Amino acid sequence: MEEVVIQADKLTKKFGDFTAVDAITFQVRKGEIFGFLGANGAGKTTAMRMLCGLSVPTSGEAKVAGFDIYKETESIKKNIGYMSQKFSLYEDLTVVENIRFFGGIYGLTNEQIKNKTQQLIERLGLTSVQKQLVVDLPLGWKQKLSFSIAIIHQPKIVFLDEPTGGVDPLTRRQFWELIYEAAHNGITVFVTTHYMDEAEYCDRLSIMVDGRIKALDTPKNLKAEFEVESMDEVFYKLARQATRAE
Amino acid sequence: MKAVIAENISKQYNGKPAVEKVSFEVDEGEIFGLIGPDGAGKTSIFRILTTLLLPDGGSAQVHHWDVVKDWRAIRNAVGYMPGKFSLYQDLTVEENLHFFATVFNTSIQENYHLIEEIYVQLEPFKNRRAGKLSGGMKQKLALCCALIHKPKVLFLDEPTTGVDPVSRREFWEMLKKLKQQNISIVVSTPYMDEASMCDRIASIQSGSILSIDTPQYLVKNYGNQLFKVKANDRYRLLEVLKSVPSTKSYAFGEYAHISVEKGHQMEASEIRQHLHQNGLTGVEIGDAEVTIEDCFINLLH
Numbered sequence: 069m070e071e072v073v074i075q076a077d078k079l080t081k082k083f084g085d086f087t088a089v090d091a092i093t094f095q096v097r098k099g100e101i102f103g104f105l106g107a108n109g110a111g112k113t114t115a116m117r118m119l120c121g122l123s124v125p126t127s128g129e130a131k132v133a134g135f136d137i138y139k140e141t142e143s144i145k146k147n148i149g150y151m152s153q154k155f156s157l158y159e160d161l162t163v164v165e166n167i168r169f170f171g172g173i174y175g176l177t178n179e180q181i182k183n184k185t186q187q188l189i190e191r192l193g194l195t196s197v198q199k200q201l202v203v204d205l206p207l208g209w210k211q212k213l214s215f216s217i218a219i220i221h222q223p224k225i226v227f228l229d230e231p232t233g234g235v236d237p238l239t240r241r242q243f244w245e246l247i248y249e250a251a252h253n254g255i256t257v258f259v260t261t262h263y264m265d266e267a268e269y270c271d272r273l274s275i276m277v278d279g280r281i282k283a284l285d286t287p288k289n290l291k292a293e294f295e296v297e298s299m300d301e302v303f304y305k306l307a308r309q310a311t312r313a314e
Numbered sequence: 315m316k317a318v319i320a321e322n323i324s325k326q327y328n329g330k331p332a333v334e335k336v337s338f339e340v341d342e343g344e345i346f347g348l349i350g351p352d353g354a355g356k357t358s359i360f361r362i363l364t365t366l367l368l369p370d371g372g373s374a375q376v377h378h379w380d381v382v383k384d385w386r387a388i389r390n391a392v393g394y395m396p397g398k399f400s401l402y403q404d405l406t407v408e409e410n411l412h413f414f415a416t417v418f419n420t421s422i423q424e425n426y427h428l429i430e431e432i433y434v435q436l437e438p439f440k441n442r443r444a445g446k447l448s449g450g451m452k453q454k455l456a457l458c459c460a461l462i463h464k465p466k467v468l469f470l471d472e473p474t475t476g477v478d479p480v481s482r483r484e485f486w487e488m489l490k491k492l493k494q495q496n497i498s499i500v501v502s503t504p505y506m507d508e509a510s511m512c513d514r515i516a517s518i519q520s521g522s523i524l525s526i527d528t529p530q531y532l533v534k535n536y537g538n539q540l541f542k543v544k545a546n547d548r549y550r551l552l553e554v555l556k557s558v559p560s561t562k563s564y565a566f567g568e569y570a571h572i573s574v575e576k577g578h579q580m581e582a583s584e585i586r587q588h589l590h591q592n593g594l595t596g597v598e599i600g601d602a603e604v605t606i607e608d609c610f611i612n613l614l615h
Contacts, residue, residue, distance in 0.1 A: 107478040108450040153476065207352035234475045234504050236351035237607050238614040241564050248549045262478050263505075265607075268567040269548070287568060298567070300479060300507075307480045 071098040073225055073256045074119065079128035081114050088114040090279035091128060098224075101247065101257045103267050106276030107307045112260050115276070116227055119258075121145055133224040146174075149218035149226035149255075153233055157214050159203035163194055166202055167217060174221035188216050208239035215246055219255055226250065228259040232266065244269055264300040275303060277310050315378060317342050317467045317498030318363060322372035325358050332358045334521040335372065340467075340500055341513075345493055348502040349509050349610065350518030356502045357397060359518075360471045363500070364394045377466050390418065393460035397471040399452050403445030407436050407455055410444050411462060418463035428495070429458040432488060450481035457488065468492065470501040474508065486511055506607035515606075517613055524613055532609045539574040541582060542566065542602035545594040554592045558585060562615050571602050573612060 074096035081089040089111045096102045106112045117123040119132050121141030130137045133147040150156070157166050164185060171181035189198050192212050202210060211231055219226050228247075232240045244266065251257050259270065267273055267287060274284040283290055283306060287299055294302045318340035325333040333355040340346040348356045361367035363376055365385035374381045376388050401410045411433075415422050426433070432454045439447065444455060453473055460468060470489075474482045486508060489499055501512065509515050510529045517524045525532075545551040551570055555563035560578040563570055574580045582599045589597045602608075 107480055109448040230476060234352060234472065236504060236614060237506060237611050238564075239351060241611075244565060245552070248552070252549050262476065262482075264479060265565075265567045269565060303479050304483070307478065310480075 072096070073098050073134075074102075074130070074132050074258065076115075076119070076130040077128055079115065079118060079130050080126050081111075081118060081123065082126045087279050089118070089125075092276070092279075092281045094274055094281060094284055096225075096256060096258060098256055099251055099254050100272065101251050101259065101270045103270030103273040104258060104260045104276070105267060105273055105303060106260075107310060110276040110307075110310070111279040112276055113229060116229060116258070116260070120148060120150055120227055146221075147224050149221070149223040151214050151218040151226070151228050151231055153230040157202050157210060157217065160201060162201055163189070163198045163205070163213060166213070167220070170217045171220055176221060184220055188213075188220075192216060208235045208242070211235065211239075211243055212246060215243065219250055223255065225256040225258060228257065230260055230262065232261065232263065240266070264298065264303055267299040267303070273299075275306050277306055282306050282309075315342060316340065316375070317344065318346070318374070318376050318500060320359070320363070320372070320374040323359070323362055323369045323374050324371035325355075325362065325367065326370055331521050333362070333369075336518075336521070336523055337372075338516055338523065338526055340498055342498055343493055343496045344514065345489060345499045345501065345512045347509050347512035347515035348500065348518055349504075349515050350502075351614070352504075354518040355521040356518060357471055360394070360396075360469050360500070360502070364392055364469055365389060366394075390463070391466045393463070393465035393468045395456050395460045395468075395470045395473050397475070399456065401444045401452070401456055401459060404443060406441050406443055407447070408440040410455060411458055414459040415462045420463050422462065425462055425464045428461050428464060428492075431491070433458055450477050453477055453481070453485065457485070461492070465497065467498045467500065470499065472502050472504065475504060482508070506605070506610060509610070510606045517610065519614070529606050532606060533604050536604040536609055536612070538576060538612065539578075539580060540602045540604055540608060541572040541574075541580075541585060541599055542569040543572060543585065543589070543597065543599040544569050545589060545598075546596035547594065550592075551589070551594055554589060554594060557592075558588055562611075564611060566602070566607075569602070571608060573608065 072095050077093050078091040079089060080091050092115060104112055118125050118137060119130060121137055121144040132144050135143040167185045167188060168181055171184060189195055215231060232243050247257055272286050274281045290302050294305055296302055316339050321337050322335040323333060324335055336359060350356055362369045362381060363374055365381050365388050377391055379387045411422055436454055474485055503509060514526060514528050516526045552565060555570055555572060560575045561572050563572045586597055586599050
């Protein structure tokens with residue numbers, strides 16, 4: 069049987085009488101690219117924060133990388149990577165300084181950091197800008213660097229919260245090549261996106277509406293189930309049913 | 315009358331050119347798209363046209379007013395939605411709208427018809443602080459505030475970045491209705507499906523305009539052979555496609571697209587054979603329909 073790296077069981081989060089995440093149940097397998105879709109305000113970010121050990125659930129159970137999200141949040145943090153739409157890089161540090169800083173945070177040795185820095189800079193083609201402040205880099209480069217740093221410690225899972233907003237079509241595809249490469253190397257990828265062509269790149273997808281998971285399958289099966297040609301139409305059919313305002 | 319005329323406008327920051335001799339015209343009632351990667355100079359162009367930034371060279375007019383001399387008139391006649399959310403986070407939805415109406419010497423009632431359709435969705439939250447709204451709602455409020463003084467020209471700098479597909483679709487339905495009321499719109503976007511909804515699009519790279527055309531013209535004149543292909547192992551497929559000579563390939567939804575360089579011809583069977591030789595299974599290949607996204611990828615390569 070394939071190894072399960074995320075197991076969520078009726079996971080729920082309430083803020084007062086507002087149920088942001090409403091008893092979601094799903095599994096993610098090792099090495100899978102799992103797309104976590106939903107309209108703005110559907111509850112994606114709240115769910116992701118619980119899985120990353122950043123927010124305590126109101127009820128339900130979940131295990132991430134084998135650790136309990138109530139009791140073992142520190143172990144979870146060591147075994148996952150996280151990249152959010154708001155950058156996790158320090159803009160007033162250089163490219164090299166950012167790599168060294170995060171390498172240190174994740175407990176890499178000086179030797180490992182040195183090697184990783186070299187590798188990363190070459191892989192991303194950042195040689196000419198390695199001593200520049202991150203604030204001066206184009207958005208697409210920042211995103212690639214940010215992703216590479218999020219997996220610098222070879223985590224079991226990487227969580228990506230809208231990683232490709234606002235860049236051109238070519239840069240987005242270069243970013244997805246990095247995602248494929250990571251998945252190919254056994255890192256599980258959990259990703260949210262508003263680009264429906266990117267939804268097609270995922271192995272499986274869930275679509276959240278009003279805090280609940282309304283669909284969960286491969287892109288191919290979802291399109292067949294909803295009898296449409298594109299993921300855009302699947303999303304539109306489901307998200308239009310939303311009743312709660314954001 | 316032209317809504318916008320830009321003639322050779324240029325802008326430098328610390329000696330580095332951000333906008334280089336950019337010229338274009340926007341007709342009245344037109345939706346004109348500025349498409350280009352982050353850092354291409356789109357925001358500088360918006361800021362010059364809305365009189366918030368002085369150009370170093372060239373000249374521009376908005377609704378026949380000069381962006382340097384007649385800035386006061388322009389500011390009264392245009393609506394601007396900057397890329398960064400710039401409403402007052404501590405004011406409520408209704409207070410923001412009221413504030414912008416008052417600044418422009420009008421009232422919410424006077425031009426309510428322009429914003430009614432969007433504002434009804436915001437109304438249940440009219441007492442919520444703007445900072446507490448979600449992404450899609452913020453965009454809708456920002457559009458209301460940019461429209462409340464009935465501008466002649468609307469400048470929208472990436473209004474839908476980070477907004478979900480349903481809200482994006484609603485947003486563009488709104489823009490089409492504004493166009494019918496003869497409001498001219500200059501809009502930038504990283505979404506290629508939105509680019510195809512503009513009347514004309516200018517593609518910008520490194521501060522210069524590469525082309526200005528209708529989306530239909532770009533698609534019709536793509537010129538290269540374009541195939542779509544899929545196989546059981548997508549990662550391997552993309553890797554193997556890199557080794558097909560005289561082509562560029564890239565992921566495209568559930569398929570990969572293969573664009574054959576100008577001056578070369580290729581048969582689907584050649585590609586199929588190449589993929590089989592490299593051990594790929596479940597290969598499906600056929601002609602692809604060209605989209606605006608293919609056109610831009612081709613320009614960027």
